[in-house]
Amino acid sequence: MITKRIIPCLDVKDGRVVKGVNFKNLNDVSSPVDLGKYYSDCGADELVFYDITASSDGRKLFTDILTKVAENVFIPLTVGGGINTVADFDRVLKCGADKVSVNSGAIRNPNLIREAAKKYGNQCVVISADIKRVDGEFRVFAKGGREDTGIEAISWIKKCVDDGAGEVVVNSIDTDGVKKGFDIELLKLVTNAVSVPVIASGGAGCAMDFVKLFKEIPNIDAGLAASVFHFGEVDISELKNLLRKNNILVR
C-alpha cells in the first residue's frame, strides 16, 4: 500500500532558504540548491519549494534558482509562491516542478484552479491554504498569512477540490512555529471533507508529532515541516524508523 509521505519545505526569500539551517554536512546551509539535493538524497519523499515573499511583493517567483534546485532533485517537487495565472503554472513546470501550489492566486482568480487542472491535470494542482481561527471559525488567510480574507476555510477547500485541485496542503497559522504538534482538530475536519490527499503543515516540533499525526488521522497522507528538518532537530531517516516502529507505513 501507499506509504505516508514526509515532506521538507524550503521557504525561499531573495534566493536563500529562510528559517535558518544548521547542517554539519552542508557548506552553504541556506542555499536552496544544496539543501534540495541533500533532502532528495536523504530519504525525503517530496520537496516543496516556496517563494514566501513572491505573493506579498507582487512579483514572479525566482525561476533561475528553481531550475537549479530541480536539476538536482529526483523526488517530486512542488513549487509555490506568486502563482496567479495559468502562464505562471507553465513557467514553473518548465523549470522542473511536478506540481504547482496555489494560495492567494486562487482567491484572486476564481477560475485559476479549474483552468490549470484542465490543462495540466488534477494531479498537478495543489491548493495550499493558510488557515487561522477567527471568531470561532476557520478562516483562509492570503499573502503568506498576512491578510484575513474572511472566507470560511473548509467550504473553501471543498470548492477548490471540486474545481480540480488534486491535493490539499493545510497550513495552520495557529500551530505554525509553536512546535507543539500539528493542528489535529483542523486537519481532521479537512481530511473528512475531501477525497484527495491532504498534507499537514505547521506545528511539528519533534519526531513524535508526526507519529501522533498519522495515528490520530489515519487517512492523512503526509506531514510537512521546515525548521525541524533544517535545524537537524528531526532527522528524516530516524523519523522514518520511528514511524515504522509505530506501524506506520513509510518508504
Added chain:
Amino acid sequence: MICIVDYGVGNLFSLHSSFKALGIDTVVSGDREVIESAEKLILPGVGAFGDAMKKLSLNGLDKVIINQAKKGVPLLGICLGMQLLFEKSYEYGEHTGLGLIKGEVVGMQGRIPKGLKIPHIGWNELHYDKTCPIFRFLTPGDSVYFVHSFYAANCEESTVATTEYGTEICAAVRDGNVYGCQFHPEKSGKVGLSILKAFCLIER
C-alpha cells in the same frame, strides 16, 4: 546515444536531469532521423492517452517508434509512455495504442476498493522480477513514485513488476527489448535512477 522522444507531451526536464546526474548523454528530440539513429529510446508522457497518441502520430513518430522497437532497439515507456505501448486504452473513449505489448489500459474507478483515493499518488513498494535487467540494482522492499488513474490490464505475460493498491496493479512490463514503467523512475530517488541506469546498460 539515448533519445528522449519529444512529441509535445509532458515535461522532459526531470528525465533529462536524471540522465545528466547519472553522467549519461541523452538527446531530447522529436526529429525522425535522430530517433532512427538512437541506440535506445525513452518514450515519456503525461496527460490523456487519446491526445498523446494523436500528437505522436501527427509526424508519423508512432510508426518510427514501432519500427525501431521491432528492429530490436531497446525502448522504455514511462507512465503514459508505458501505457501507449499497449494495444488500446479506455481512457475517455477507446483509443488504439502502439500495440508493442499485448494488453489494454483501464481505469481504476470501479476496479479498486471504494475509499481508496484516485489518482494513485505516492510511493508504493515494487514487487519485481529479479531477472528483469532494469531491476538489477534493486533491493527487495524498494518503493517508487506513482501518479496515475489508469493502469495496464490483461498483460500477465509481460508484467515484470506489480504494486498493491487495494488490488494488484501492473507497475512494469517487458516484452523482449520493449520495457515500460507505470511509475516515474526520474522521481523515485536513488531507486529510480538505478532503474534508468540499468536500462542504459542493456546490451542489444
